[in-house]
Amino acid sequence: MDFRKQKLSIEEAKEMDMVQYLSLLGHEPSKIRNNDYWYRSPLRQEKTPSFKVNRKLNRWYDHGLGKGGNIIDFGIQYFDCSVGEFLKKLDGGFSFQEPLKSIPKREGEPEHQLKILKEIELSSYALIRYLERRKIPVEIATQYCLEVHYKLNAKSYYGIGFKNDSGGFEIRNPYFKASSSPKDITTVKNGSDEVTVFEGFMDFLSFKSIRENEVNNTSDFVILNSLSLYENARPFLESHKSIKLYLDNDAAGQKVARKALSIGNKYHDKSRLYRNYKDLNDWLVHIEKQQKKRLGSKL
Numbered sequence: 138m139d140f141r142k143q144k145l146s147i148e149e150a151k152e153m154d155m156v157q158y159l160s161l162l163g164h165e166p167s168k169i170r171n172n173d174y175w176y177r178s179p180l181r182q183e184k185t186p187s188f189k190v191n192r193k194l195n196r197w198y199d200h201g202l203g204k205g206g207n208i209i210d211f212g213i214q215y216f217d218c219s220v221g222e223f224l225k226k227l228d229g230g231f232s233f234q235e236p237l238k239s240i241p242k243r244e245g246e247p248e249h250q251l252k253i254l255k256e257i258e259l260s261s262y263a264l265i266r267y268l269e270r271r272k273i274p275v276e277i278a279t280q281y282c283l284e285v286h287y288k289l290n291a292k293s294y295y296g297i298g299f300k301n302d303s304g305g306f307e308i309r310n311p312y313f314k315a316s317s318s319p320k321d322i323t324t325v326k327n328g329s330d331e332v333t334v335f336e337g338f339m340d341f342l343s344f345k346s347i348r349e350n351e352v353n354n355t356s357d358f359v360i361l362n363s364l365s366l367y368e369n370a371r372p373f374l375e376s377h378k379s380i381k382l383y384l385d386n387d388a389a390g391q392k393v394a395r396k397a398l399s400i401g402n403k404y405h406d407k408s409r410l411y412r413n414y415k416d417l418n419d420w421l422v423h424i425e426k427q428q429k430k431r432l433g434s435k436l
Contacts, residue, residue: 147220150227151207155190155197158208161311162215163270163422165415166190178202180214251317253306254286256298264297267311272421273342281325281342287317299323299338299360307338307362316362322370325358332357332377336364336384340417344383347421356381364393380404385416 156166156174166174167186178188178199187200198205204214212223259265259279268278278297285298285306296310303321308314323338333356335341341360357377359370364384374380380403384390390408397404411420 147209147224150209150224152195153208153227154192155195155208155211156192157312159190161267161270163272165419180211251308251315252288253317254288254293256283256285259284259297261295264295264310268297270422271339271343271418272346273339273418274346277342277346281338281345285317287315289315299362301360301362309339320363320366322362322366322373323358323360324373325360327355327357329355329357330378331381332359332374332379333381334359334361334370334374334383336361336390336416338362340383340385343418343421364389367393367397375400375403378403382406382408383417384408386412387415390416 159165159176159179162179164176164179166176168175172191172193174190174192175186176188176190177183177186178201180188180199180202183201188197189200190197196205196207197211204210208227209220209223212218212226213220216223216226218226259275259282261284264284265275265278268275281299283298283300283306284295285308286293286295287308288294294310294313296308296313296315298306298308300306301319301321301323303319305319305321306317308317333344335344335358338360341358359374361367361370380397382394382397382404384394384406386408394404394406394408398406411417414420414423
C-alpha cells in the first residue's frame, strides 16, 4: 500500500474544502441554498438537518450543539482527538490530488480530455480510506476495481477505476467523478437466469459487500454506469427471467424504473429497501454496523 506521509500545516488544513471533506467521510448535504450546505449533523444523531457549512467562508456551525469553526475544530470534535492527530488523518485523505484548488469541480468533463496513464492494483492508502468511509471492504473492491492514474487538462490524478465492457473506466475519488472513453455498461456474467441492475458501481460494490458471505449468490449483474445506457442494456437484461432494479432514489432513477416496470413483470423495483436514502450505498453508509450481518435476506 501507499502510505506516503506529508507534513501538513494548520494553515494548509484550514484551506481544505469542508464540503469535500465531509463527502470523504460519507456525509452529503440534505439541501443546498446558495453558499450554505445543510447536513444531518455528523457530530450527533438528528433527523432534521441543522449542521451548516458556508462554502464561501469554509466554516461550519452545528445549531444543535451551538458550536462551529474551521475544519480543524470539526475534526477534533468528530474524531475526539488532538490537533496533531487530526492533521495526520488529513494527510491520509488529501495526499493524492494536490493542490486542492486545482481539482476539477464539475462531473462531466469532455471525455477526450481524460487520458489513462496506467492501471495498477488498488493500493493507495487514500483511496482505500475513501472506500472504508463508503463502507466498501477493500477485499471486495479489489475484485472489481483498479487504481487508475490519468491525466486531465495537463494535470495528473488517480482514482478508483471500474472497467466497462468496452474497456473504458468509471473513475471515482473523494473529489471527482469521471469516465474514460469508450462509455459502456459493465456486465458480470454467472450464467444465471436472474440479473441485478445498478446505476453505478458503488451500489454494486455495496450489494456485494452486504452479501459477501453468501456462497450461492450467483446472479448476473449489470452496472449501467449511466442511466442513458439503459436501452443498450435491455437485450441482455431481458434475456433473463427476473430483473431486479436497484436504481437511485432520484427523479431520473425512478423514471427509468417506472419505464422498466411498464415493460413487463420480469422487472422488480428493489429501491423501497433504501427509500429514505439517495441510493443503496448511501443507505449502507448510514445503517448501524451491527445490522449488516442481517441484511442479506432483505436484498
